Amino acid sequence: MLYLDAAATAPLREAARDTMLKVLNAGPANASSVHTPGQNAKTVLNHARQQLATALGARESEVVFTSGGTEANNLVLKGVSVANPRGRHIVTTAIEHSSIRKTCQFLGKLAGFEITEVEVDQYGRVDESEVIAAIGNDTTIVSVGLANGEVGTVQSIDRIGQAAKAVGAVMHTDAVQAAASLPVSFDSKAWPGQYVDAMSIASHKFGGPQGAGALLIRDDIAFEPLLHGGGQENSRRSGTENLAAIAGFSTAVATILPTAGTRAQTMVAQRDAFISRILEEIPGARLTGHPTERVPNHASFVFERISGESILVDLDVMGVAASSGSACSAGKKEPSGILLAMGFEPDVATTALRFTFPDPLNDTDYNHLVDQTLSVLNRHGPQ
Numbered sequence: 001m002l003y004l005d006a007a008a009t010a011p012l013r014e015a016a017r018d019t020m021l022k023v024l025n026a027g028p029a030n031a032s033s034v035h036t037p038g039q040n041a042k043t044v045l046n047h048a049r050q051q052l053a054t055a056l057g058a059r060e061s062e063v064v065f066t067s068g069g070t071e072a073n074n075l076v077l078k079g080v081s082v083a084n085p086r087g088r089h090i091v092t093t094a095i096e097h098s099s100i101r102k103t104c105q106f107l108g109k110l111a112g113f114e115i116t117e118v119e120v121d122q123y124g125r126v127d128e129s130e131v132i133a134a135i136g137n138d139t140t141i142v143s144v145g146l147a148n149g150e151v152g153t154v155q156s157i158d159r160i161g162q163a164a165k166a167v168g169a170v171m172h173t174d175a176v177q178a179a180a181s182l183p184v185s186f187d188s189k190a191w192p193g194q195y196v197d198a199m200s201i202a203s204h205k206f207g208g209p210q211g212a213g214a215l216l217i218r219d220d221i222a223f224e225p226l227l228h229g230g231g232q233e234n235s236r237r238s239g240t241e242n243l244a245a246i247a248g249f250s251t252a253v254a255t256i257l258p259t260a261g262t263r264a265q266t267m268v269a270q271r272d273a274f275i276s277r278i279l280e281e282i283p284g285a286r287l288t289g290h291p292t293e294r295v296p297n298h299a300s301f302v303f304e305r306i307s308g309e310s311i312l313v314d315l316d317v318m319g320v321a322a323s324s325g326s327a328c329s330a331g332k333k334e335p336s337g338i339l340l341a342m343g344f345e346p347d348v349a350t351t352a353l354r355f356t357f358p359d360p361l362n363d364t365d366y367n368h369l370v371d372q373t374l375s376v377l378n379r380h381g382p383q
């Protein structure tokens, strides 16, 4: 099976699996225990934190391990909003991941926060000036995702981050998609670290295990934890650490990030060749997301008079695992809210088809992908 759904979950990297097995085989231990096995667990945890921090240009104290991207997004939005006395206003965009959008809606409903969702253009890009105009003296947090998972568009957040910081609002970015295929750093002198106060990442988008992630957040930013208890993670996220997952996570990040730049170059060439073939040979095919400002491993389309659902099933039969791009469950043909926000008609938005490469493909796999996709699309297309 040719697995091309890395944006949903990347395949587990061998190095991550090896690390996890080593941790699991070492036997039971709680990193908070005093005995030797406990102290060994503590050593593993410390090493993972150091490895992740180094790979991402962060300080160890800036890493809060969580159960994944969803929890990191919930933690920063709820935690900062509750702890920050500035006001009750959040600025975000119309195409954020549901873990951002629904958390904002929750804060609106439960605590009366005012939420400004800035609209996007046909490519899924926000106008930085519009976001900046929405930031006020009562804005507690500005959250703009670095890359969209469904259509692959990468945002410019530089000016937004500067404007947020200038008024004392916390600038957060959901970097879960971007960090897995672009060289992303939390270093305050690097991109995008120089523009953000907080950043969410998720292990399984890097090729680490599912169920681990992190919020990177500057030391001086006050936030209230969501999980209160034993005081783990420097009292910012209580609960016994998922040691094997955290170790696998940091191994995956440290393995993949140093080569992100060169991998990206190869994948961009492959991605663009693939996109060209589909657009040239399938009448009515359109690329979704920005043509150039997009993550390197991401190709996504909509079609005229073709059902995205049945294409996925047929591709699967031909050994290609692709996706519609949105999290809606199979069998339910709701148009994607993100594509609607980008101005696509509902019947077009239901035809979404997404291919996200975990790695550059070899020639055999690439040719198989092109042949099978063209043949399935031609079979479904208007005669």
Ligand SMILES: *Cc1c(COP(=O)(O)O)cnc(C)c1O
Residues within 6 Å of the ligand: 007, 008, 067, 068, 069, 070, 071, 073, 097, 099, 145, 147, 148, 149, 174, 175, 176, 177, 202, 203, 204, 205, 211, 212, 213
């Ligand atoms: C996958 C994803 C998330 C959620 O991460 P989980 O670890 O699955 O909870 C959040 N934001 C974006 C952009 C994602 O792609």
